[in-house]
Amino acid sequence: GAVVSQHPSRVICKSGTSVKIECRSLDFQATTMFWYRQFPKQSLMLMATSNEGSKATYEQGVEKDKFLINHASLTLSTLTVTSAHPEDSSFYICSARDVGGRAINEQFFGPGTRLTVL
Amino acid sequence: KNQVEQSPQSLIILEGKNCTLQCNYTVSPFSNLRWYKQDTGRGPVSLTIMTFSENTKSNGRYTATLDADTKQSSLHITASQLSDSASYICVVQNTGGFKTIFGAGTRLFVKA
Numbered sequence: 240g241a242v243v244s245q246h247p248s249r250v251i252c253k254s255g256t257s258v259k260i261e262c263r264s265l266d267f268q269a270t271t272m273f274w275y276r277q278f279p280k281q282s283l284m285l286m287a288t289s290n291e292g293s294k295a296t297y298e299q300g301v302e303k304d305k306f307l308i309n310h311a312s313l314t315l316s317t318l319t320v321t322s323a324h325p326e327d328s329s330f331y332i333c334s335a336r337d338v339g340g341r342a343i344n345e346q347f348f349g350p351g352t353r354l355t356v357l
Numbered sequence: 358k359n360q361v362e363q364s365p366q367s368l369i370i371l372e373g374k375n376c377t378l379q380c381n382y383t384v385s386p387f388s389n390l391r392w393y394k395q396d397t398g399r400g401p402v403s404l405t406i407m408t409f410s411e412n413t414k415s416n417g418r419y420t421a422t423l424d425a426d427t428k429q430s431s432l433h434i435t436a437s438q439l440s441d442s443a444s445y446i447c448v449v450q451n452t453g454g455f456k457t458i459f460g461a462g463t464r465l466f467v468k469a
Contacts, residue, residue, distance in 0.1 A: 245400075280464075281461070282446060282460060282461045283401070284459075285459075332401075345391075346457070348393075348400035348401045348402070349400050350399050351398065351399060
């Protein structure tokens with residue numbers, strides 16, 4: 240199946256700093272990527288939908304100025320957590336949609352990034 | 358309201374035993390239903406995808422069923438292994454893919 244990578248896998252930062260997380264589709268082109276946040280023992284919560292070459296669409300309650308998303312190419316989307324605070328500590332997961340000409344636009348998930356803000 | 362509900366919330370079984378996880382949904386208009394396995398600290402991995410016309414699909418020891426009339430799905434795991442310990446997430450997508458609804462997941466623990 241298609242492979243999605245994330246970097247870094249883990250990051251620890253000080254409160255007030257910014258952290259960038261990369262999401263790459265390794266063997267397919269993804270016009271659409273999704274960013275999720277997952278707190279312990281909870282399911283994934285969609286934060287935003289990222290479309291290549293255009294502005295991301297944020298879910299209600301997600302601050303677009305705090306979570307900056309850039310989807311500059313068909314294989315790369317980045318999420319920058321600006322001025323991170325301890326409450327931003329979470330597991331961030333991206334997924335990429337492989338249109339591939341198939342009827343079902345399957346999403347392939349990255350391995351996730353564990354962010355810890357001290 | 359589009360919802361996906363999974364049961365049980367958690368389950369403990371002995372290695373080698375079978376188990377069945379349930380998923381009920383109210384997503385409309387329905388397009389497809391997927392089951393994912395998520396190991397702790399990892400991203401979800403797709404197990405099965407089913408559309409309206411499919412009522413069963415297998416992937417090794419995993420067999421998913423779908424009843425589009427009652428809007429229910431199940432995931433049956435046969436001869437469980439320790440490595441099956443994970444969260445199993447049911448995800449339903451509506452037509453056009455404009456809405457993807459995640460269930461809260463079932464946490465499965467397989468004990469030796």
